[in-house]
Amino acid sequence: MFLDLFYGLRAEGVPVSIQEWRALLTALEQGLHGSSLLRFYHLARACLVKSETYFDAYDRVFARVFEGVEGAVDDAAVARILDWLRDAKDLPELTPEQLAELQRLTGDELMRKFRDTLAEQTERHDGGGRWIGTGGRSPYGHGGVHPTGLRVGGPARSRSAMKVAEERRFRDYRTDRTLDIRQLRTALRRMRQLTRRGEATELDLDETIDETCKNAGEIELVFRSPRRNDVRLLLLMDVGGTMEPHYEPVSQLLTALHEERGLRDFQAYYFHNCVYDHVYTSGLMRAADAVPTGDLLRRLDERWKVAIVGDAAMHPAELLEPNGAIDPRKASPTPGIRWLHRIASHFDRAVWINPEPEDAWDAWPTVRLVQRLFPMFHLSVDGLGAAVTALVGARA
Amino acid sequence: MPTSDGRFARFAGTPGYIASGPLVDAVNCAIALERPLLLKGEPGTGKTVLAKHVADGLGMPMLSWHIKSTSKAADGLYVYDTVQRLNDSRFGTGDVSDIRRYLKLGPLGRAFAAAKRHVLLIDEIDKADLEFPNDLLRELDEMRFTIVETGEEVVAKERPVVLITSNNEKELPDAFLRRCIFHYIEFPDPALMRKIVAVHHPHLDAKLLDQVLVKFYWLREQPELRKKPSTSELVDWITALLRAGLSAAQLEAHLPFVGTLLKKEQDVDAFTRHVARGGRLPASWADLGPRYNQ
Numbered sequence: 169m170f171l172d173l174f175y176g177l178r179a180e181g182v183p184v185s186i187q188e189w190r191a192l193l194t195a196l197e198q199g200l201h202g203s204s205l206l207r208f209y210h211l212a213r214a215c216l217v218k219s220e221t222y223f224d225a226y227d228r229v230f231a232r233v234f235e236g237v238e239g240a241v242d243d244a245a246v247a248r249i250l251d252w253l254r255d256a257k258d259l260p261e262l263t264p265e266q267l268a269e270l271q272r273l274t275g276d277e278l279m280r281k282f283r284d285t286l287a288e289q290t291e292r293h294d295g296g297g298r299w300i301g302t303g304g305r306s307p308y309g310h311g312g313v314h315p316t317g318l319r320v321g322g323p324a325r326s327r328s329a330m331k332v333a334e335e336r337r338f339r340d341y342r343t344d345r346t347l348d349i350r351q352l353r354t355a356l357r358r359m360r361q362l363t364r365r366g367e368a369t370e371l372d373l374d375e376t377i378d379e380t381c382k383n384a385g386e387i388e389l390v391f392r393s394p395r396r397n398d399v400r401l402l403l404l405m406d407v408g409g410t411m412e413p414h415y416e417p418v419s420q421l422l423t424a425l426h427e428e429r430g431l432r433d434f435q436a437y438y439f440h441n442c443v444y445d446h447v448y449t450s451g452l453m454r455a456a457d458a459v460p461t462g463d464l465l466r467r468l469d470e471r472w473k474v475a476i477v478g479d480a481a482m483h484p485a486e487l488l489e490p491n492g493a494i495d496p497r498k499a500s501p502t503p504g505i506r507w508l509h510r511i512a513s514h515f516d517r518a519v520w521i522n523p524e525p526e527d528a529w530d531a532w533p534t535v536r537l538v539q540r541l542f543p544m545f546h547l548s549v550d551g552l553g554a555a556v557t558a559l560v561g562a563r564a
Numbered sequence: 565m566p567t568s569d570g571r572f573a574r575f576a577g578t579p580g581y582i583a584s585g586p587l588v589d590a591v592n593c594a595i596a597l598e599r600p601l602l603l604k605g606e607p608g609t610g611k612t613v614l615a616k617h618v619a620d621g622l623g624m625p626m627l628s629w630h631i632k633s634t635s636k637a638a639d640g641l642y643v644y645d646t647v648q649r650l651n652d653s654r655f656g657t658g659d660v661s662d663i664r665r666y667l668k669l670g671p672l673g674r675a676f677a678a679a680k681r682h683v684l685l686i687d688e689i690d691k692a693d694l695e696f697p698n699d700l701l702r703e704l705d706e707m708r709f710t711i712v713e714t715g716e717e718v719v720a721k722e723r724p725v726v727l728i729t730s731n732n733e734k735e736l737p738d739a740f741l742r743r744c745i746f747h748y749i750e751f752p753d754p755a756l757m758r759k760i761v762a763v764h765h766p767h768l769d770a771k772l773l774d775q776v777l778v779k780f781y782w783l784r785e786q787p788e789l790r791k792k793p794s795t796s797e798l799v800d801w802i803t804a805l806l807r808a809g810l811s812a813a814q815l816e817a818h819l820p821f822v823g824t825l826l827k828k829e830q831d832v833d834a835f836t837r838h839v840a841r842g843g844r845l846p847a848s849w850a851d852l853g854p855r856y857n858q
Contacts (some may be wrong), residue, residue: 187742191597198596200589210586214593218741220604220748357734358694377646385654553735 173212176229182222191215205234221549353424355552359473359560360397360430370394399560400433401425402468402515406478407438407451409494414523417547418477421521433472437464441482442504443511444493455497461507465514473559474511474518477547480538481524487534505537512541519555523547581610581617582759590747591618597745600686600704600726602736605749608794611729615685618727625678627724628685629671635692637699640672641709641718663713672700673718676707681722690733697740705743752795754781754856764799771812774849776802779819781856782846783826788834793825800824816847 177184192215195201201208209230217226368391375390382388403425405418425434437447437459446458486492487508491499512518520542522529529535529544538544543558545551575591577583583591591614594601603611619626629640649666652658659665675682689697703709707720728744730736752760754777761773776798784792793801801824810820819835826832839845849856 183738185742191599191745194597195593200593200596207585207589210589211593214586214590214745214747215597218602218736218744218746223748354732354735360694373646377650380650385650387650387654 172233173229174216176233177216177226180225180229182217182225182229184216188216188218355549355556356424357430358553358556359399359401368393396432397430398432399430400468400472401431401435401559402464402472402474403434403436404443404447404474404476404478404511405436405438405451406441406476406480407453408440410441410479410481411523414479414547417523421477421547421552435468439478440498441478441486441494442492443476443507444498444504445500445502445507446498461510465510468515470514470516472515474515475521475555475559476511476518476542477521477523479522479524479532480520480535480544481532482534484533484537487537505541508538508541517559518542519558520544521547521551521555575618575621578617578621580620580763581613582756582763583614583617584750584752584756587614587747587749590745594727594745595622595725598723600728600744602728602730602741602744602746603749604730604732604746606751606792606794607731608796609749609751610795611749612685612687615683615687615727615729618725619683622683622725624681624683624725626683626685627671627675628687630687631689631691631696633691633693635696637696637703638670640670640686640700641703642667642669642673642711644713667711667713669718672703673709675724676709676718676720678724679721682724684724684726686726686728688731689728690730690736694734694737698737701739701743751784757795757798760795761799761802765802765806768802768806769812772805772810772815773802775812775815775847776805778846778849778852779815780825782852783819783835785853786834789826789831790828791826791831793827797825797827817845819845 174184174189192212195211195215196208201211212230213223213226217223370392372390372392375392376388379388379390380386403422405422411418422436425431425436437449438451438453439447440453443461445461447461447464448454448457449459450457482494483492486494487504490501490503492503493499520538522535522544524546526546529539535544543555545555545558575588575595577588590601603614605611615628616626644663645666645668648658649660649663653660669677671684672686675684704726707723708717710717757777757780758773761768761777780793780798780801783789801821804821804824805815808820814820819839822832822835826835844851846852
């Protein structure tokens with residue numbers, strides 16, 4: 169059952185390693201869970217899950233794996249039992265012999281016996297060793313003692329682990345959902361390639377010592393320029409048409425990029441469906457905003473990183489045929505795919521960010537064609553993180 | 565229910581810090597497994613303060629290492645003050661022959677070298693460079709490091725209890741995360757918040773507290789808010805209300821000293837607009853969502 173939790177988490181994409189699993193086992197050996205499923209829930213989470221973004225996945229797996237260990241009784245029965253358990257009687261002192269007598273049950277046995285007892289019981293019980301009640305030695309109820317017992321109801325001293333898991337309060341922290349600007353910024357912050365350029369304002373200690381030694385102890389200060397981010401980003405964005413439903417996440421991405429001061433340079437242009445002879449400086453795409461795509465390729469050298477945001481969903485002719493542009497005024501003899509190919513080959517690193525969820529990509533043949541030219545990522549925190557790695561990280 | 569085998573020091577909270585059960589368990593788990601405890605959570609949920617109270621609760625001295633964007637992992641171990649030595653050699657002001665005089669242990673180094681077990685706080689680890697946590701892996705694992713200049717090895721006599729806080733500004737490397745115990749401090753619910761407030765204002769009128777909490781949680785629920793007020797801001801606000809001698813009745817339809825709760829201009833603007841439009845302020849828990857009325 170425990171191993172199901174481990175593999176369940178891994179299947180959900182939570183990065184759990186043997187190292188963490190062993191830490192949990194050590195913690196269990198030391199009795200840190202205090203024989204309570206709720207504390208086990210928290211303990212296992214502290215040991216296995218290292219980011220609140222995975223808490224939701226953990227809740228789902230936990231609820232699945234430990235289903236039936238707690239709960240699994242219908243609501244009417246729960247109400248009836250809770251009624252028997254109201255105003256708990258104080259616990260009688262038990263002799264060590266009595267304690268030893270208390271049967272140690274396994275989870276499955278316990279659950280079976282619980283159901284049987286529940287079927288037989290018709291009224292409230294306090295004390296005693298058999299029925300569901302309070303202040304007793306039976307394995308069920310609350311305010312009682314039983315080494316492997318099942319806590320049923322009781323004032324909210326602690327909540328049931330399954331309840332906690334089923335509440336899924338951490339749904340908001342999942343990273344595969346669409347984003348807010350703050351999360352975007354965290355993802356974009358990794359867009360860093362530090363180099364030394366500009367004015368020398370930082371004391372270079374090692375060089376200073378070397379130079380001073382060469383200078384026979386006469387101190388010679390050496391300065392160097394501080395490390396700065398060298399990433400230049402060109403953003404090309406698809407607007408209108410099928411992109412309309414994605415307005416919100418795309419505009420958030422744009423806001424986050426405009427606020428990202430770490431970049432050395434940032435330029436954004438717009439297109440509709442596919443890039444042709446011109447791209448536009450505004451989303452309205454008036455003739456006055458047009459910039460020849462060829463100029464862009466001449467002006468920006470291959471060190472610029474390119475991120476194209478679009479769903480790449482269009483009629484194949486728009487991508488492959490000459491004069492394929494959906495707007496006849498923007499017709500060009502060069503098919504869109506040629507322009508995309510030029511962009512992909514001119515720049516060293518380019519990625520395509522698609523606001524559509526990944527499983528929808530296959531529906532469009534044009535998406536598959538574009539994917540041959542650009543590595544494609546989903547517009548989510550995870551996807552954006554991967555896209556940034558593809559832009560600035562080491563080559564795989 | 566807890567197994568009190570007494571094999572390791574246990575933290576049980578202190579009168580000055582109300583910790584939830586899971587948090588106490590996480591702290592004890594970190595102590596028992598001798599692994600660093602990584603704490604995340606909204607700003608103002610008491611991540612940094614926890615370290616001090618863990619130290620108090622366990623009766624251990626505390627060392628803190630506040631991380632800045634320029635912090636390097638090596639600084640935490642020791643610093644070799646070359647410039648001072650160079651200077652001394654030039655002007656003959658100190659004994660230059662003894663390199664030890666110019667080696668200064670950092671917070672991590674001091675925690676290792678100390679004879680007594682320490683609580684070590686590494687505060688806001690996400691402020692540093694991306695590689696920073698990776699540079700500390702071996703030191704935190706084995707609790708030992710070598711001073712290159714002298715060849716001496718500093719080995720922890722007593723493994724310190726390491727608490728690390730992060731505000732999620734940067735993703736931490738997986739190898740580092742694998743070695744940590746993780747706890748996310750959730751924002752306290754009203755019941756826990758009452759206990760927390762009681763620590764700071766033990767004689768607060770129950771009606772006033774109720775009004776304060778209704779307003780506070782209502783404010784936090786407003787979707788247009790850019791920065792939600794936190795626990796520490798709530799405590800400040802109550803202090804301000806008490807100084808002004810305001811009563812629960814006066815608070816029902818007003819939200820005085822809103823500047824102690826809202827710190828962004830846009831948020832204050834949005835709130836003022838809400839009031840100007842004749843927007844209602846909640847008077848009781850019933851005016852809040854179902855989450856608060858179970």
